[in-house]
Amino acid sequence: MIVLPWKPFRISLSSELMLCLVFVMGIFLPALTQDLPDDPYERGLVLLKQFKYGEAKASFDQALSKDPNHVNAFYQRGRALVALEQIDAALADFDRAVQINAEFAPGYVGKAMVAIARKDFGTAMAQIDKAQSLEPENAEAFYQKGIVLGYQNNIDGAINSLKRCLEIQPDHAYAHYQIGLAYNQIRRIDLAIEHLDKFLHLAPEAPEADQARRLLSNLR
Numbered sequence: 001m002i003v004l005p006w007k008p009f010r011i012s013l014s015s016e017l018m019l020c021l022v023f024v025m026g027i028f029l030p031a032l033t034q035d036l037p038d039d040p041y042e043r044g045l046v047l048l049k050q051f052k053y054g055e056a057k058a059s060f061d062q063a064l065s066k067d068p069n070h071v072n073a074f075y076q077r078g079r080a081l082v083a084l085e086q087i088d089a090a091l092a093d094f095d096r097a098v099q100i101n102a103e104f105a106p107g108y109v110g111k112a113m114v115a116i117a118r119k120d121f122g123t124a125m126a127q128i129d130k131a132q133s134l135e136p137e138n139a140e141a142f143y144q145k146g147i148v149l150g151y152q153n154n155i156d157g158a159i160n161s162l163k164r165c166l167e168i169q170p171d172h173a174y175a176h177y178q179i180g181l182a183y184n185q186i187r188r189i190d191l192a193i194e195h196l197d198k199f200l201h202l203a204p205e206a207p208e209a210d211q212a213r214r215l216l217s218n219l220r
Contacts, residue, residue, distance in 0.1 A: 040066070041073050048076065051207065053083040071100045071107070078110045087117050105135035112144045121148050139169035146178060158182055173202035177212060189219050 037043045044059030060077035063070055078093035094110035101107070108131035115124035125148055131141040146161035162179040165172055180195035196212045196219075203209065 039063075041070065041076075044073070044076055044080070048080060051083075051205070053080045056080040057084065069100050071097045071104055074100070075104070075106050075110055078113075082110075082113055082117065087114055090114055103134050105131040105138050106140065108134070109138065109140045109144055112141075112148075116144065116147055116151070119151075121151060124148050137168050139165045139172055139175075142168065143172060143175050143178075146175070150178070150182065155182055155185055159186075171202055173199050173206065176202065177206075177208060180212070181215075184215070184219065193219055 036046055040059045040062035044056045044063065047053075047056035047059055057077055057080040060073045060080065063073040064077070067073070074093045074097040078090040078097070081087075081090035081093060091111065091114045094107050094114065097104055097107035097110065108127045112124040112127035112131070115121070115127060124144065128141050128145050128148070131138055135141070142161045142165035146158045146165065149155075149158035149161055159179060159182050162175050162182065165175045166179070169175070176195040177199040180192045180199060183189075183195065184192035193216060196216050199206075200209055200212055200216075
């Protein structure tokens, strides 16, 4: 039986960028057969679910050309830019979102993602605290907090934060993935299997799906 070291997983082949994509703005599920909406913002959301980050960014570009103050489009384009490893551009979008609306909690969550990608965990926690002061039940804020705590080797704290995320948003696919890795780390194999199975049910086409399947094969 193989035990993988638990750490927040990455979003791409690069080993330096955190996984930061299952956001409070929507459920992260495969949308491989979903028709693309005509509205560029809605189309971008679907493309994010299909892991087509460059196309999603282009759609949000179009949405913002129509409405330069579309706060959610800035946030969602920031998500796509994080996935594309364009961290400075992502931060600019998250900054613009909170400039438009200083009480827009997801914008601060986005700023936390950028801080995590830069390994600036103090700043990340400050941004998460800000988001939670505005929206205490923001699932993604708890998710990102779990990522930070995982990097800080506070596995119990990470599990508690990820559990809180899942209480708010039970279909947060990557929270199931991360908590499955965390439970594997502390040898709660039953819970690791349960959550990795849920991850694969929610996101069978995710980039991490094959790794999850390999881990489950070794755990069973």
